[in-house]
Structures are given as structure tokens and as C-alpha cells.
Amino acid sequence: MSLPLLSPNSVLVLGATGQLGSRLISALVAKNSKITTIVRNPAKLDYLVPNHLLSKITAIKGDANDSALIARVLCDQKIGLLINTAGHAPILPTRHNYLRDIVQASIDAVRLAANESKQRTRVWFIGGMLLLDLPETTPRSTLGDS
Numbered sequence: 413m414s415l416p417l418l419s420p421n422s423v424l425v426l427g428a429t430g431q432l433g434s435r436l437i438s439a440l441v442a443k444n445s446k447i448t449t450i451v452r453n454p455a456k457l458d459y460l461v462p463n464h465l466l467s468k469i470t471a472i473k474g475d476a477n478d479s480a481l482i483a484r485v486l487c488d489q490k491i492g493l494l495i496n497t498a499g500h501a502p503i504l505p506t507r508h509n510y511l512r513d514i515v516q517a518s519i520d521a522v523r524l525a526a527n528e529s530k531q532r533t534r535v536w537f538i539g540g541m542l543l544l545d546l547p548e549t550t551p552r553s554t555l556g557d558s
Contacts, residue, residue: 420493420534422446424485426476426518427498428469429453432538434460436497441465448489450474450482476514482521486533491525493534494518500539511539 423440427433428449434457440447448470451457457471470489474481476498485491496518499511515537522533 422489422491423448423493423495424482424489424491425449426482426494426496426514428471429456429460430497433495433497436495436538437461437465437469441468446489448472448485448491450476450478450485477510477517479517479520479524482517483524483528486521486525487529490529490531491533493536494522495536495538497538 421444423445425433425436425440425447426449428437429451433449437447437449447468449457450472452473452475454471454473457469458466461469472481472485476482476496482494486494496514499514518535518537522535526532
């Protein structure tokens with residue numbers, strides 16, 4: 413049996429203080445969406461988002477890696493759409509891939525929330541530059557390699 417799908421008019425934005433997320437907020441306000449964000453630094457959101465938009469946003473202090481918090485917000489706010497713009501892929505292979513952790517936290521949160529609320533939430537993962545490390549694939553050669 414399929415779980416009912418919540419309305420996409422209630423949106424949770426992860427990465428709202430980043431380049432893409434802060435621009436997304438304006439578009440969502442224009443669509444009259446009910447917007448909730450989870451941000452590590454609410455003061456940064458206050459700085460990036462114009463005052464007339466801030467009154468239309470519920471900002472919750474937290475981290476995009478916290479699947480329990482994300483799940484609780486999804487349930488409490490009856491979120492129908494989770495848009496994750498948080499994180500960026502590491503350029504150097506020696507750096508930890510936090511983007512993978514953030515994506516996994518969102519996936520885990522949606523599963524937790526579905527089990528709790530018995531309702532489904534849509535999830536969009538949006539990013540600017542994204543490098544994927546796919547299992548069972550070989551890396552492509554870089555510019556200048558033959």
C-alpha cells in the first residue's frame with residue numbers, strides 16, 4: 413500500500429545560506445510556499461535574505477547531517493517537499509566528502525519521517541558543481557591526460 417503524498421507547498425530547504433539556497437528562498441516565497449529552513453548559523457540567513465522575506469521563513473538552528481532533526485521537522489511541519497542544496501563535493505580526493513553524508517542524512521530522515529507520519533515527502537537534491545564518485549566505475553581522465 414502506498415503512503416499518501418503531502419502537499420509540496422510546505423517546503424524544507426537545506427543549504428538556505430549557500431549561493432543556490434539563498435536564491436531559492438525568493439522563488440519559493442513568490443510561489444507562496446510555506447518555507448522552513450535548517451541552518452547552522454541563523455545570523456547568516458538574516459544577512460543573506462531580505463527582511464521582507466525573513467518574516468515568511470521558519471528558521472531552525474541545526475545541521476544538514478542531523479537526520480533525526482530533519483525527520484522531526486518533516487513530521488512537525490508536515491513538510492511535503494525537502495529541497496537539499498547543502499554541501500559541495502570535494503575538489504581534492506584527500507578531503508572528506510561531506511556531500512555524501514548530507515545526502516545520506518536527508519534520505520535517512522525521509523525514511524524516518526515516513527515511518528513516523530505514514531506520509532511521503534518529495535525530495536529534490538540540487539547543486540551547482542557536483543562531482544560524483546559512483547561505485548563500480550572508473551574515474552574519467554582529467555584534462556591533459558591522454
